[in-house]
Amino acid sequence: MNAIPLSLPTAPSRYLLNRMGVIRLTGEDRVKYLHSQVTCDVQALQAGQHTLAGHCDPKGKLWNLFRLVVEPTSLLMLSPRELFAKALPELKKYAVFSKVGIEDASDELPLFGVAGQGADAWIQAQGLHAAAVDGAPYAIQLAPDRWLLLGHPAAVDTLPAEPELDWWGQEILAGLPTMSALHQGEYIPQMLNLQALNGISFRKGCYTGQETVARAKYRGANNRRLFILQGHVSATLTPGDTLEWQLGEHWKRVGIVLDCWQQQQQVLLSAVLPQDLDADACLRIKGDEGSHLHGLPLPYALSDE
Template sequence: MFTIASSPRLYPLTDRAVISLTGDERVKYLQGQVTCDVTALNAGDACPGGHCDSKGKLWASFWLANLGEQLLLVLNRSLVARQLPELKKFAVFSKVDIEDVSAQWQICGLAGEGLSHWLSHEVGDGNLWQGGVVMPVAAEHALLLLPKDAVLPELPQGDEQEWQGLMLQAGLPDMSAEHQGEYIPQMLNLQAIGGISFNKGCYMGQETVARAKYRGANKKAMFILEGEVEGEVAVNQDLELQLGDNWRRAGTVLSVCQQGNHCLLTSVLNKDLDADTVLRVKEQPDSRLRLRPLPYELAD
């Protein structure tokens, strides 16, 4: 549906938010809150991760970057209203300042053949650049965070929907407020893309995450679906699974990108689905969606 451009493109993004952590105990504090290993990140490094409640259900999935004196979380803007107060809940006991700094940053996607070569020429060895950071998220795909007063690179620009489609094809999770408190991290495949450390110390929701891995407690995963629909498809719409002549509820739309009647979306579904499973959007009985292979191996 979406083909990566033959040369690097810039995708200005409007639906992302940025949360900042500063202060002497920023790393220690965040390490006790999220699924990824914050202590493993040097200045310029980045990784995916999740922030859970005490029961292991996600408040947010995100990308985390270490800018040296500052940690930045990049996430879906709709998550901030509920997630930020939860992240700050215990901050009064630590030397850390946490705030929504979205207005201070320009957030863009970078993608295209030759992007890694372009970055090595423009950015150099590290990922810190012009007071911001480049965050690789997949092969020849990256997020770019630059201060508001920085000059964006002179590259052809693509639209936000195209970037969303590229992220869906890469199997990268993007949850919205509608799904907060519903999924554990493994249901969004965070373990498959390096977003969960099973060797770090305690963090919020760790017992549930560990149980899902070591006891096989998780029976769901995020899948990519593609096909034809009858009308507009939105986040949280119900999806149905075909069983002979009947249809049964299977899950909801996690994130979606649509061009006309052609639709690409992600959904959390049972892990044991057959590759030839047929699904549809519940309100659109003539729609048909099929599973698209994930670009990585799933693991508990």
């Protein structure tokens, strides 16, 4: 098996996350309102805490997959900006009945990644790891030596810059799903391993799409999950490219690329594939007969929900 072609920098480095945007909820009903819309338990979170979560349509298919960050007087939903055209109107649909304000705050709140050996110590030295404070830059930890900055502290400009694409490659290696607009309305949360990433509460009250999400857990009504793949290709890889699985002398369509990182011919990608796919399955990109992909182990335990 080839070595993984992406690793953390040898020193703390910054990534300007232009791809990511921010939806902000304010108002006295913000927690109650969002709690009734999304998969996570919003009411259980305190200021400074964060979690992955999903916002589904009535059939349980995801409009938005986001990281929820709790501030003292607001809630922040961090996800790719390209999802907002559909996700934002859906989130606002019932807001007229509640005391809640919902807005795209992406231009007000720049987002940076900080990663690399020694990043934990650098964050601590800057005093950025404190609990969330409205209007002041702060940081949340995603993994050892990997942090997300909310706001633009001057100190971040002193760090060497790395390509934003490498940040998303690190997300892939962490088994964290990232949706594109073309995936909206395609996947239930469990297909993106959200139940294994603490992104679904099965104890909270009703929310949009809950019946489908619960059925996938209690009746085994889901046969697909997120995989991490590595390999080589001959052409530029993009989300939505079709994956094929070799069965004897034939190739069968098995899924599409969710997100990808590429350096010349080497690639890392995430994809939603059948749960029972063999660990040694031979995969390729449709139309690229010279491509070859194999699975990498997930860095977390995956339940059978």
